[in-house]
Structures are given as C-alpha cells and as structure tokens.
Amino acid sequence: MEADGGAAPSQGQLAPPAVEAVAPPKVERLNPVVQQQLNLESVKTRALGLYKTISHILEDFEAFARSNTTPKWQDALGQFSMVSMDLFNIVEDIKNVSKAFVVYPRNVNAENATILPVMLSSKLLPEMEAEDTTKREQLLLGISGLPVHMQIEKLKTRIDMIGAACEAAEKVISDCRKAYGLGSRQGPTLVPTLDKVQAAKIQEQENLLRAAVNFGEGFRIPIDQRQLPTSLPSHLADVLSFGDGAQNLGDNAGAYGKNTSSFSSNQGVLQTAGGQLIGRSVPSPSNAVSFDNASTPPMAYANSPRSGTNIMNTPSPQQQVQQQQQQRQKILQLPHQQQLLVQQQLRQSSAAGVLGQGVMSQLHDLTGQTQQKLQQHQMSYSQPMLQQQFQNRQLQTSHMPHNIAQNQINQGSQLRSHINQFSGSANSALFNAAQSSPNSQMITNMSASMQSQSLLPRIQFGLTGGHTQRNHPSQMLNDQMFGMGPSNPANMIAMQQQQQGGFGNISTHTQNLQSGMVNLPNTTQNPNFPQQRQQNQS
C-alpha cells in the first residue's frame, strides 16, 4: 500500500506520476517552485539508500540467526539509529510539500478496499480524539471563556514562562558540569584521594584483617577465658562434651601452644630460607610476608640439605631431650605477664622481622620451638639456640682466629644447661668468646664488656638443672656478666649502647640480634645481613 503517511517516499514518487497518468492529454507540470522544493531526485536517492541499508541490516540479522551467534548489539543499535534518522529526515522534507498533493490510491483491489478509507482518513481515532480534547481542555482551563485573542496572549505568556524555566535549568546544569568537571568530554581530571588520616586508618584495619585471617592474630582468647560455654552452638553440641573441651584449650600446654603459634607465625617471617624477605627493600609488617605460616613448619627444612650447618649443629639426642625438658620447665615458670609482653613484641613492627631474618636464617636445623623462643623472647631458653648463636658469632667474627669446633660447643652444652634465661645476644656473644680458647684479646674484650655491664642491675635468675663444672674460669666470668634475668628493653638498649665502643664484629652482630628482638629501628643494620649469610654459608 502506498497510501500511508509512513510510506512518504513512495508517496512522493507516485504522486507526480499519478497526476500525469490520470490526465495524459493535459500535460500538467507541477509548480516549478513546488517541484524544486520537493527535490524529487534527492528524495529518490535517499529513499533508495535507506532501503538498501535496511535490507543490509536485515540480512545481517538473518545471518546471525542462522549461525546462532549473538549479534553485536552496539553496532546494530548504531545502524538502526542511523536508519531511523535518515527516514525521519526524508519524512520531514516530504511533509513540507505534501500539502500540494493528494493521495490517490492506485491499486484498489479486494483486500484493501475496506481498509483504504480508514487509512486515508485524517480524522483521529476515537481514543486519540478524546485524548486530544482532554488535553485541549486542560490547556485552556480557566481561559476558555475569554475572547480568543486574550486566550492567545495567556498561552503565549505561559509559553514564555516555560521557556524561561528551561533556560534557567540549562544554566544550572552547565554550571554544575563546570563545577564537577563533567563539561569536557575527557572526563574527570581530579582523582579523588584519601586524606592521610583516613588512609592510615584503613591501612591499619587492613593489616589487622590480613593478619587475622592468615595467621589468627586477634582471635586468640586468653587462657583464663577459655572455658566452654554452658550452651554450645548446635553444630558443636554433639561434637564436644565438657570433658573433652576443657582439656584441649587453655592450660599450660595451651600456653605452650599459644606461644609456639605466635612464634611460628613470626618464625615464618624470620625463616624464609628462600630469601624472599631479603629481596624486599620495603619492610613489610611482620606478619605480612610470611607465606609459610605456621601450617608449614619452617623447621621442616631443619635437616634438609638446604641448611648449611646441618650436620654439625645437631646436638646429640641426650642433650636434646635434656634441653627440651628444661625448656618446658622454663616455659611453665614464665609468668603470664611476660608471655603477654612477648606477644606484644611479636606484633610490633616490620623491623623486627626484617632484621631478625638474616640471623635467623641460619638457625634451621635445631629443634624448632627452642629456636622460636629464643628469637622472640628476651629470655632464651634453649641451649641449642645458644649453640647456634655461638657458632654464628664465631663464624662471623674475625676475633676468633679459628672456627671453634662444633664438638667443643656441644660438649660445653652441659655447662650451659643452667643458663636458661638470657637477656641478650651480647651475653651469648660474650659467652661464646669465653668458651673459645681465651686469648688475651678475648679477655680484654670481656673485661671491657664486663665493665659496661657492671652498671646493669644484677638480677638473680633461676638456675635449674645440674651444674657440672661451675668452677670453670670462663664460667665464673659468665655468671657475673650474665647478671640479667628477665630484663626489659631498657636494659637491652643500655647494654647495647654501652657495648658500642667494645669489640668490633661481635658488637655489630649483637646489635643486630638485639634490634631484631627488641624492635629497635636500626635500619643501618641491614647491610650486615647479606654479609652474615654469606659467611655462614661458606
């Protein structure tokens, strides 16, 4: 059917031929102005172009349907919008000149005979007509009684008001666009930044959360609060009974477990043998870098070929058992307060983790927990720990003219069995020096350090176990020097400062270890670590 407002192109095409066809004898020409305005040629080309585009799009859709692929909706919508724009323009142009023409249906046959009058009528559909009248009434509400020109004026004022409102709204929008930087097409140029305080808070929360989820920091309940509740949740009600639960929490073993857990978490930091921490220049939170958390015991590598000082350093089984027994006694004797203190220290900064690592990386092969405790407690428990430290000191220091045979140290472990509460690596270094063949250099050094330490409070530390050879001269020196029991960080710092003027390598190493233990921001100690490691692994 051509007689449709939507088929304007065909209408435009058909009307002139129809006019000419009806009256062949009278060759009428359209008014040249109208003809020019109509611009038939361009309308034809545009209509044809539109037709081609639409058919092309339809073909694409059919291809999509056949091949079961999803069409690219973005492109399809773009094409569709182009097509509709073209059609709209053509229709607009035709509308301008359609008044000069009348639609004359050509193909009247049985099908369209009935529908033609409806399509040709310009009368609105009843619904549309009703809508039109209601709108008209709404518009002319209140002014329909007035004469027409006044109605017109009122309508005009209304239009002006609406226009003014629109302009004001546009102005507001443009101002807002400028204010928020949305006006330009490039998008927002300002990246919103968090202020420092907020960022710091978030960072703190993040560290807390990460540590909690990965290592359990912040979830542990103190021993005294670990009683089974009277009403268990449903999924635990039949799992736990009162008898079971109480045994497995809380008590000294729990404290032991608690300590070891926190130690192992830090130990993971301190003992990444792969050197991952060393490779980082940024000190990370002490828990942050530990990949092998407590679940993978770092001590698993204790007897692996990886650790250099493997074979020599393993104490004999007898000594090991002895040490373990004494360790346990020590742990139980530790006051709760000190345990908490240690745990607090464990949570402190990255410096501890970074600095401690270089020293700790050598401590692979000895009994795990003993090493952990020494690293993080100020009071060292274990002789194997001491042994290892002594060996480290020996290897590192140039004061020792010869590498003390490990056997010698192992033999001396019985002597050291009473020294369970060390408060600093300086002590161990001195002890180490004392254990070696006391040459004059050692003695002068020791006297120097003795002097420095004489200022420190002499606290009695509990001695347990048998002292087999107490009359050893070096032993006497050691007893005097190691007059520090459960010391506090202040003592450590004081000791460290006093020892700075002392002997060379030993002091630096002690500083290293102390800072590792006491959370001192001695970043200058870092360069020593690669050196230490190389020396130890050689």
Added chain:
Amino acid sequence: MECVVQGIIETQHVEALQILLQGLCGVPKDRVRVHEFCLKSGPNLGVVPSEVRLLCDLAQPTPTWTVRHAGGAMRGAGAEQLSVLVRSVVESKVSNNALRFFYAVGYKLDHELLKIGFAFRFQRVVPITVTVTSANRMPRLHAIDDAVPLTPGIQLVEITAPAAGDNYNEVAAAVSSFCEYLVPLLHLSKPGVSTGIVPTAAAAASSLLSNSGGKAI
C-alpha cells in the same frame, strides 16, 4: 595446590562488588557462614607445630565439616614473578567428630573465627571461587551468636582456584585476568602483601548501584 589472591574492600562497597561479580560470573551467589577452627599440634606430635583448619559450614541446613591444611607457598624466582600465591592445599570432607578426633590426637585449639559473607563459584578457564567475607571474632569460646566483626569497615575478598603442578601457570594467568575485571573496586595481591583500597571505588560503586537500580540480587 591452589592459587590464591586476597584483597580488601570497604564494607560500604560490598554490595556493588556483589553486583559486579554477579555480572561477571553469571551464577547466583552462595551464602558463606563458616565457623573455622584453627588447630595447632601439640608437642607430642613432633617438635614442629603444624596447623590444621576445621571448617564447619553453617550455611547448610545440616552443618558440614571440612578439614583443610594449607602448606607453604611456592618459592623461587618463578613464584616471585607470579602475581598470585601458589601453595599446596589438602582438603577433605569429614564427619562431625573430626574435632574430637583432632583433640584426641593432640591438637589444641589455637583460635577460631566466624566468616560471614558470600561466594561465587564459576568456571573461567578453571574453576574459580571468589569469597567476600567479614572475619568475626567470638568474645568467648564458641560463642557464635556473639560474634562481632574484627574490622567492621573492611571485608576480605579472596579468590582461589585449584591448580596442579603442571598447570599452575595457566591457573595463575586465569586468576590474574579475572582480577583485572575487579580493578575498579579493589586491588588484589598475594596474601600478606598489603594493598590498600582503591580511592575511586566509591565512584565505581555508585555507578554499579545506579545501573542496576540499586536492587539487591
């Protein structure tokens, strides 16, 4: 083995993240409510403490228990170049007397936590699981009903994918490429590496919420 990355997101943006994940994954979300017991071995089980986690899934009508042991991370130059953490993992379903069993063997409860949130499990080259949870601590032992979030303003996002020794590179690449989609809202990194939040997350979240009409899915 599994590849894992973690990130944090502010609690206010969790809904937007959920919408984004829903769009990316195409599967409905699963509720997560897991009571996690972290057990450490006692001294009778060796000088080296080991850790085992028992997970009780409370979102199911009947609680299901899983035992899980996460091993050490892969190390080396290759591991450092990966943006994900690759670690060995052993996981198994167990019956509900697993806790008793572990206690009898000598494990002690080190800590427990409650994880509440949601998870998306979908397939994108490899099966990937994205969990968004808030870690809640219990003030008293086993007091689930009194659990409070440890960090109310921040939740943890964890993306894991199972891997094997021979395909962990592909798995790592798949996880990394998926993480790219989440960049507007959060940064992801290896567990333990701190990332911070995304400053423009608010804008991204608001656009996500407005696009969807703000409806919860």
